[in-house]
Amino acid sequence: MSAFDDLLAFQRQTEALSSVAERLGWDQETVMPRGATEQRSEEMAAMESVLHERRTDPRIGEWLDQAEPEDTEDQRVLDLIARDFRRASRIPARLAMELARQTSLSQGLWAEARANDAPQDFLPVLNDILMLKREEASALADGGDLYDALLDDYEPGATQAEIAALFDAMRPRLVALREDVLGADHQPQALSGDFPQETQLWLARTCATAYGYDWTRGRMDIAVHPFSSGRWQDSRITTRVVETDPFNCIYSTIHEVGHSSYELGIDPDYAFTPLGRGVSMGAHESQSRIYENQIGRGRAFTGWLYQRMSDAFDGLSVPDAEAFYGTVNRVTPGFIRTEADEVQYNLHIMLRFDLERDLIAGRLDVEDLVEAWDARFLKDFGVAVDRPANGVLQDVHWAVGLFGYFPTYALGNVYAGCLNQALRSAVPGLDRFLAAGDAAPAVEWLRENMQRHGGLYPPRELIERAIGGEISEAPLLDYLEDKFTGIYRL
């Protein structure tokens, strides 16, 4: 066996163990008995300990020194392993343990503080986490920018400077569109009624099937916060049911189908290698977003969905497919990111991006965070935050140490805008299929041009190969302006 083969065999087992740990997380969020939390945290800690030991195993360094790649694919595999090894090795074991301990503890404290609307109970904990993350960023940055070092974990190669420039270009058009839409004379009607859980789940399964979700390699369960989990032959989705709002269930499902389909669409030869997973959070979000929004909330697909929902619920409060298209895409003022529509979503991200950059750089203290959040929200959205649970306490990310993660959501939207433009031009008759509830031509184009490559190309290169051009915010903004100008008769 060559050093390359030894390294790959070792990596293969690490990938398998990491997949086991992820499956354990799925179990915890879906089927685990509620009395098993302590035991599960000890099991997860044991898996993490095994994985950490493997990821920092000094033999990896030796194999990397000796391995001789035969082609660019081998070279990419080595680059990805080297990157993870370098990152894992730079973080002192003491810091890794402390971060794991603190963030596992703080998740419960955050949930409690949010439920009690009591930021003062949580901010000291958040400050501890921020200090640890800054220490981690210093270790990773090796003299470079702290925030970029964290961002690199989620969107390899991206920088805050480039994202800030992108966001600056997006903001004026998004703000203008938002104001036009909220002030428009014509406002689409809301959906009212009571929508039984079983029917919602049936519709969600029907939609997943319309997107070609492979039920022999997946399944759907209910979770408090929908997520997808796993890869290769086993990528599962979760959804949730709100009896007054069937769109929550349907579009959460389609969103997670996008994530899962990316993993399931990767070349099977890449399984158990570093190429065998989505290449970045932004790339991942581009799939969930284009499935959910550009495809799923378009006029063609919602026309099909209107008919399915009318049948399933024995009539709807909305008179026809055209009105329903407006209903699905209603823009309303709101505090919560996860409930935001396509127009406002990215503005929520920009707020978080700026605040977390300030926190990491030391320009903003945690004790001033509530004030800073509320001031910025008022400025961006024109409304005062009514209570902390609707403000700084709404997201779990910072509580579990995910600094540098938020911008990947907006990057995903930008990528989805680019991909949608390329897809529409490559498959001109797509809407005829979508109007019949068949997303296969879109899914096939995405699989062929993007999903199957897994980690083979860095994120930016992956998207640019798929769209045959440069990434830009323009297609997303053009699409949004066109869509919402139509819906709101501007």
Next chain:
Amino acid sequence: MSAFDDLLAFQRQTEALSSVAERLGWDQETVMPRGATEQRSEEMAAMESVLHERRTDPRIGEWLDQAEPEDTEDQRVLDLIARDFRRASRIPARLAMELARQTSLSQGLWAEARANDAPQDFLPVLNDILMLKREEASALADGGDLYDALLDDYEPGATQAEIAALFDAMRPRLVALREDVLGADHQPQALSGDFPQETQLWLARTCATAYGYDWTRGRMDIAVHPFSSGRWQDSRITTRVVETDPFNCIYSTIHEVGHSSYELGIDPDYAFTPLGRGVSMGAHESQSRIYENQIGRGRAFTGWLYQRMSDAFDGLSVPDAEAFYGTVNRVTPGFIRTEADEVQYNLHIMLRFDLERDLIAGRLDVEDLVEAWDARFLKDFGVAVDRPANGVLQDVHWAVGLFGYFPTYALGNVYAGCLNQALRSAVPGLDRFLAAGDAAPAVEWLRENMQRHGGLYPPRELIERAIGGEISEAPLLDYLEDKFTGIYRL
């Protein structure tokens, strides 16, 4: 940290990882997408590899040499760790891998051969496994008896000589009872009808609740072959549904509740230590059997069950609770061990025990196994086996290398007989509770006298402490003769 503490900390993590591997097995049998089998087998192999490395870690030997137990409980912990370490270390890595490979392969081949009724397709594979198991037994026996070395894995301390003597004492009375019952003039009527799945599952859950199954630390799912899985805070049961036979679902459930309750009943302080699991397969089976048979198929509990089932299914084909008690306990000729009643079950075990001892000792060749099985079955049961799927191919055990496992089922029955005698004398009013669908007094007695001790005492000592006397086959046989003489009006 002392050597004892180091050893316990190491063991704790091994126990956690082993619990993860078991949870993965549960996932595979209940919720895993069917297209994920290859991936899962690679994940399981990775877990096994990690576990094998830990179980044979040379540091365990050093810690064992240096550890100073403070009391008999510490000493027992050390003994159990030393036992596992010795066993794991005696098996060459090559043999362990080959056994894992062969038995994972052979399970599918066995299932296929059984489906096709084609023993000739499977016997060569079985012979390979037998040779590997004999090699393993030689390594473990260290000059001692081969079969005892295998048996020791499932029932520590037991010997084939002692079990053979026990079985010899049981056989004549069981055979006589079987003949009396099958030849009796009065025969209880069978249950007929169609029993919807949802109602069966509701009844199964109701029965599990009647036994105090802790739903906050467990759950129930459907599996092809019912099993229980997990310990401490998370022990799950599975059941199956046959639409024409609700007893299958109900008594499978109660049986698995017995196994799960044993694990959940262990002193929580023993979690993640070698004391934190049922001490032997026989001890385990004693719990599943006494839950299922002595308690669940008794007149008092079936009286309650009759009412529940009559209500749930809107009437039954059996006229009253007394007739129903006979129906639940019907004895009919049959080829299949897992479908056998209380009277015949142990005769199925004795057949397998004798044949597998001959196989391991080299007195019987695999190529003569079908003939030997069929001859013995005719002799013991008076009926010729009609086809191999109803004969030697019916059980998976040998196909996956479980030689020495079968006798623990009958040992469990003997233990259950002893425990039932002690329980009845300790809780004289038990039947009044059971008649009201409340098994709590029985469960509490079993938890207090047996379950909570986990691995603290060797199996024989555990049972003898619980019953305050010596283990004997007499209570089981007395109970069976009394029960079936009554039902069959002999």
